[in-house]
Amino acid sequence: MSSDPLETLEFECPVPIAGTDEILLGHGSGGKLTARLIEQTIEPALTNSILAELDDQALLPLRGESIAFTTDSFVVTPIFFPGGDIGELAVNGTVNDLAMGGATPKYLSLALILEEGFAIADLQRVLASIRRAADRAGVIVVTGDTKVVGRGSADKIFINTAGIGLPRPGTALSARRVRPGDAILLSGSIGDHGMAILTMREGLELEGRLASDTAPLNGLVDSMLDAYLDIHAMRDPTRGGLAATLVEISTRQRLGIEVDESAVPVTDAVRGACELLGLDPLFVANEGKLVAFVPEAGAEMVLAAMRKHCLGRDAVRIGTVTSTHPGLVVMRTPIGGSRALDLPFAEALPRIC
Amino acid sequence: MSSDPLETLEFECPVPIAGTDEILLGHGSGGKLTARLIEQTIEPALTNSILAELDDQALLPLRGESIAFTTDSFVVTPIFFPGGDIGELAVNGTVNDLAMGGATPKYLSLALILEEGFAIADLQRVLASIRRAADRAGVIVVTGDTKVVGRGSADKIFINTAGIGLPRPGTALSARRVRPGDAILLSGSIGDHGMAILTMREGLELEGRLASDTAPLNGLVDSMLDAYLDIHAMRDPTRGGLAATLVEISTRQRLGIEVDESAVPVTDAVRGACELLGLDPLFVANEGKLVAFVPEAGAEMVLAAMRKHCLGRDAVRIGTVTSTHPGLVVMRTPIGGSRALDLPFAEALPRIC
Numbered sequence: 108m109s110s111d112p113l114e115t116l117e118f119e120c121p122v123p124i125a126g127t128d129e130i131l132l133g134h135g136s137g138g139k140l141t142a143r144l145i146e147q148t149i150e151p152a153l154t155n156s157i158l159a160e161l162d163d164q165a166l167l168p169l170r171g172e173s174i175a176f177t178t179d180s181f182v183v184t185p186i187f188f189p190g191g192d193i194g195e196l197a198v199n200g201t202v203n204d205l206a207m208g209g210a211t212p213k214y215l216s217l218a219l220i221l222e223e224g225f226a227i228a229d230l231q232r233v234l235a236s237i238r239r240a241a242d243r244a245g246v247i248v249v250t251g252d253t254k255v256v257g258r259g260s261a262d263k264i265f266i267n268t269a270g271i272g273l274p275r276p277g278t279a280l281s282a283r284r285v286r287p288g289d290a291i292l293l294s295g296s297i298g299d300h301g302m303a304i305l306t307m308r309e310g311l312e313l314e315g316r317l318a319s320d321t322a323p324l325n326g327l328v329d330s331m332l333d334a335y336l337d338i339h340a341m342r343d344p345t346r347g348g349l350a351a352t353l354v355e356i357s358t359r360q361r362l363g364i365e366v367d368e369s370a371v372p373v374t375d376a377v378r379g380a381c382e383l384l385g386l387d388p389l390f391v392a393n394e395g396k397l398v399a400f401v402p403e404a405g406a407e408m409v410l411a412a413m414r415k416h417c418l419g420r421d422a423v424r425i426g427t428v429t430s431t432h433p434g435l436v437v438m439r440t441p442i443g444g445s446r447a448l449d450l451p452f453a454e455a456l457p458r459i460c
Numbered sequence: 461m462s463s464d465p466l467e468t469l470e471f472e473c474p475v476p477i478a479g480t481d482e483i484l485l486g487h488g489s490g491g492k493l494t495a496r497l498i499e500q501t502i503e504p505a506l507t508n509s510i511l512a513e514l515d516d517q518a519l520l521p522l523r524g525e526s527i528a529f530t531t532d533s534f535v536v537t538p539i540f541f542p543g544g545d546i547g548e549l550a551v552n553g554t555v556n557d558l559a560m561g562g563a564t565p566k567y568l569s570l571a572l573i574l575e576e577g578f579a580i581a582d583l584q585r586v587l588a589s590i591r592r593a594a595d596r597a598g599v600i601v602v603t604g605d606t607k608v609v610g611r612g613s614a615d616k617i618f619i620n621t622a623g624i625g626l627p628r629p630g631t632a633l634s635a636r637r638v639r640p641g642d643a644i645l646l647s648g649s650i651g652d653h654g655m656a657i658l659t660m661r662e663g664l665e666l667e668g669r670l671a672s673d674t675a676p677l678n679g680l681v682d683s684m685l686d687a688y689l690d691i692h693a694m695r696d697p698t699r700g701g702l703a704a705t706l707v708e709i710s711t712r713q714r715l716g717i718e719v720d721e722s723a724v725p726v727t728d729a730v731r732g733a734c735e736l737l738g739l740d741p742l743f744v745a746n747e748g749k750l751v752a753f754v755p756e757a758g759a760e761m762v763l764a765a766m767r768k769h770c771l772g773r774d775a776v777r778i779g780t781v782t783s784t785h786p787g788l789v790v791m792r793t794p795i796g797g798s799r800a801l802d803l804p805f806a807e808a809l810p811r812i813c
Contacts, residue, residue: 130578135608144606148580152587153570153594157602165602167567169626172523178569178622179605182613214520216531216622217506220573225483227501234505241506249510249518252532252620253497255488256811260535260615267605269531269569269622273522458609 132457137347137392138450142355162281163204163342166274175210177201178269184458186233186263189303190318193266194233196394196460198240199323201270203343206325207397209280209332210272212244218252220265233264244323246270275329277336282356284339287430290406291364292399294327294413295320295421296372297349301391301459302380311383317376322395327418334412335405342398345460347450350389352398353436354450361433366426366448369441389438390451392459400428488811490700490745491804495708515634516557516695519627528563528625530554535618537811539586542656543671546619547589549747549813552676554623555597556696559678560750562633562685563625565597571605571620578616586617597676599623628682630689635709637692640783643759644717645752647680647766648673648774649725650702654744654812655733664736670729675748680771687765688758695751698813700803703742705751706789707803714786719779719801722794742791743804745812753781 133140150158157165164177179200186193198215205212217237221230241248299320306317324343331338344352349371357364373381373388381388395418401409406424413419436448486493503511510518517530532553539546551568558565570590574583594601652673659670677696684691697705702724710717726734726741734741748771754762759777766772789801 128580130574130576130580130583130608132576132608132610134574135606141606148584149572149587149604149606152584152591153601153604155600155602157600158604165567165569167602167624169527169566169624170525172525174522174527174624176567176569176624177603178571178620180571180573180607180620182573182607182609184613213522214518214529216518216529218531218533218620218622219502220533220535220618221483221487223483223485227481227483230483231501231505234502238505247508247510248506249508249520250530251502251506251511253488253494253502254533254535254811255483255485256535256615257485259612260537260811261618262609262613265573265614265618267531267533267571267620267622269571269620271520271522271527271529271624458607458613 133452136456137351139452162208164208164210173274175205175208175272175274177204178267179204180265180267181460182265182458183304183460184262185307188307188319191321192233192236193264194236195240196321197266197268198237198244199321199394200460201268202244202246202323202325205270205272206328207280207341207343209278210274212246212270212272212325214249214271215241215246216250216269217248218267220261221253221255222261222263223255223258225263240323244325275332278332280338280340282340282360285356285360285362285400285428286339287362287428288403289339289400289428290403290424291366291426291428292401292406292410292413293371293423293425294397294419296374296377297393297396298373298377298381298388298391300394301348301456302377304459305384305456306380311380313376313380317380320393320395322418324395324397324418327397327413327416330412330416331399331409335401335408337405338399338401338409340400344393344396344398346392348390348392349398350448351450354448357436358434363429363432364426364436365429366436366438368438370423370425372421372423394460485810486805489809490704493805515561517561517563526627528558528561528627530557531620531622532557533618533620534813535811536657536813537615538660539616541660541672544674545586545589546617547586548593549674550619550621551590551593551597552674552747553813554621555599555676555678558623558625559681560633560694560696562631563627565599565623565625565678567602567624568594568599569603569622570601573614573618574606574608575614575616576608576611583617593676597678628685631685633691633693635693635713638709638713638715638753638781639692640715640781641756642692642753642781643756643777644719644779644781645754645759645763645766646724646776646778647750647772649727649730650746650749651726651730651734651741651744653747654701654809655730657812658737658809659733664733666729666733670733673746673748675771677748677750677771680750680766680769683765683769684752684762688754688761690758691752691754691762693753697746697749697751699745701743701745702751703801704803707801710789711787716782716785717779717789718782719789719791721791723776723778725774725776747813
């Protein structure tokens, strides 16, 4: 390496074409680059019939029974934030992936990658938070692993949790079951987790308290299925926000989706922070919300059940699945217009979970 | 921050006591610091009856059946090395943890943490290796997750695999079942993986080829259990090497262990590299070897079965479990002496797996 500009002229560096030959931050953002990496690089390498379902959890046949299995790594920065920390997120994230498939979460594994110099007091705080979150969600951590890497080879702590759950008899929640006419229900306000992280990271002091919505959704899901067993699909809109969830379902299932934008709840604090940072709350991550696709016949029953649960008090119907414009999510705006929702190529919101 | 020595005198920095308030590299080495971190910090925070078993895998009751569950993160550097790569290691490591509990490995999850700038060609090479290793071991990757962190927040690629297996009927492999009189069998030479990594990392050119022994051990385990079902326990001596495995069993089960040091196979290449770097092969990591604790009545049958399998051709009996000197591993040296084996406080062999 040389800082002499003349010397560098003599050497023709190969120019990498951004997005084609190197991992970019955008590959982890939940946008188009993420989808492309998974569809073009990861899936083809590993392809099998279970992985191809691409739900948030896999359903595995085991001696005539069926179990649900999922994994998630957590690399959020900062690791402590208003409303939660990386430990709570690591439990709730995996619990929620199981719950979205209609499975009752039972067991978690816990794998820690620690950076040399990480304070053991902080580790204890994270572990205590993991324990509390696991108790709250009704799961237990049954196996674990700990690795340490040198300073600068990781950032404080990365956590992986894998989870095992038992499918609830009689349910078959899957994106494949979403049908034209399904009501789209949302359990509450969007953007809270992402904006709590971003404003803390940017050092913004904002009026109105911003806090992550991280929460275990399995109890809410139980209430919904108790009210109406034939819910077609559920998703927790994490990375990429509500937009990524709707676009994924619409694109993969070749269905149209219409959303009444004014029906989507956004708190004043989140709206204010989004305006300040030039973000659209539809694209901001949530960690304690769910979207449900419910046959019209059950929509009111499910909505009523959601509103009775503390994590679904603000539940609303935000839209409908249609057979028109397949592959397109159309937002009906408050002023009577409409726009098609598209994922950003690569959202610059790294390490939000 | 200032480089002026006078200015620093005015400020009393709190001096961290090494090993008590920060994570050290040694916390990940498989030595005493690792054991202390797990026993004093991680276990107490998460304590439950399944985790307390501290086997390499957990046995979970699920609707009257029982399944085995384990997790492991891989942070090895370099990611490509003679004899394997981080992808192959990530599959074999988790397959082996399941096999050591007598479970047939079935399903893996795969979670990637990628550093911005990581070459997609390298990712493809790792994924292809994961696929090959999974096919070889007879497991399938059924669910996954991908996160990206900024440059300098991780080192190229970290991989977590969690695994689910089915316990083989009639087996109950557990460290708790090891008894005085058990023969201790080792499946082959030790230190190959660790020395392949270390010599590559140090840029040493050595005579004799050093290559990682990474391999899936489930086939070998099947052959052993086919020969004699009542094997008491098995372990794959990874981090901390054969020494860590023997000391852990001896200490936790309050049993004596006697090992004939000259019986432990070490290749000339590994012995040479160890002498050059001042290391003892007993403490160097393996990724394709196992240690079995077998009642005397079955020892010869198991040994014969091991030798018929390609991964156990060099299997030997290295020692015996005793009721004398509980908690001590005694090595009988070739010159007729003996020494007690003790774990290093903190071995400086980070990121070996």
